[in-house]
Amino acid sequence: MIGKILRPHGVRGYARVLPETDNPSRFKVLKKVWLRNDGGALRSFDVEHAKILQKFVLLKLSGIETIEQVDEIRNQVVVINRSDCLPLDSDEYYFFDLIGARVVTTSGDTVGIVRDVLRYPASEILAVEKDQQEILIPAVAQFIKQVDIESSTITIEPIAGLLP
Numbered sequence: 001m002i003g004k005i006l007r008p009h010g011v012r013g014y015a016r017v018l019p020e021t022d023n024p025s026r027f028k029v030l031k032k033v034w035l036r037n038d039g040g041a042l043r044s045f046d047v048e049h050a051k052i053l054q055k056f057v058l059l060k061l062s063g064i065e066t067i068e069q070v071d072e073i074r075n076q077v078v079v080i081n082r083s084d085c086l087p088l089d090s091d092e093y094y095f096f097d098l099i100g101a102r103v104v105t106t107s108g109d110t111v112g113i114v115r116d117v118l119r120y121p122a123s124e125i126l127a128v129e130k131d132q133q134e135i136l137i138p139a140v141a142q143f144i145k146q147v148d149i150e151s152s153t154i155t156i157e158p159i160a161g162l163l164p
Contacts, residue, residue, distance in 0.1 A: 001096070002026065003078040005035065008070035009058050014049075015070045017057040017078060023086060027057045030084060035076040042079070093147055095124075101152045103128050103137070106145055111135065111156065111163060126154070135163060 003017040019027070027050040034042045045061035059078070064070055085094060095117040103111040103126070112130030117139070124139040137143055137156060146155040 001036075001077045001079050002033075003057060003059075005059075005070070005073050005076050005078065006056070007074060008067040011067055012060075013065040013067075013069060014058045014060050015064065015073065017059045018055075019057050020077075024052050024057055026084075026086060027059060028052065030080060032081075033059075033061070034079045035073055036079055037076050093149065097149050098126065098147070098154065101147075101154050103154045103156060105163075106155055106157050111137075111158075114154065133164065 002021045003019045006016045006018050008014065009016040017027070027047070030047045030050065032044060032046055034044050036042050045063065047059065048062055049058075049060040051058040061073075064073065088094070098114050098117055101114045103114060105111060110130070112128040112133075112135060114126050115129045115134075116127040118125040118127055118136075122138075126137040126139055128135045128137055143156050143158065144154065145157050146153075148154075
């Protein structure tokens with residue numbers, strides 16, 4: 001997911017998008033995106049034009065020509081192919097790679113499964129679920145000791161009071 005359709009912009013089928021990426025300029029080079037609705041269904045669109053604003057992206061998609069058509073895709077999320085993802089540094093990860101990962105302690109105890117990654121000014125937070133209970137773990141080097149995308153496992157070093 002790299003963004004969310006907010007509302008129409010103007011009368012020519014442009015959509016105002018809230019970018020969910022550290023690099024909104026990536027929208028300018030995309031040729032194709034998919035929109036995912038609440039039910040999980042995906043529809044592909046060619047990108048005709050993208051304009052980067054201060055807090056938003058204006059996106060013109062093929063086949064979307066009117067305000068009403070933009071209203072039909074309102075609140076859908078914008079997703080891309082993995083091949084269109086930007087390269088990352090060795091200590092960076094895409095949120096979609098972390099969601100569903102198993103979290104274990106350095107001593108091998110299972111903490112739970114990552115259900116979401118929350119953005120906060122100081123750091124991202126892993127929302128981990130175990131036995132229908134949510135555990136929030138700051139995604140900082142003090143706690144996160146290893147991330148293995150291949151095995152979908154995150155190893156943490158908990159401190160007193162972090163885990164229930």
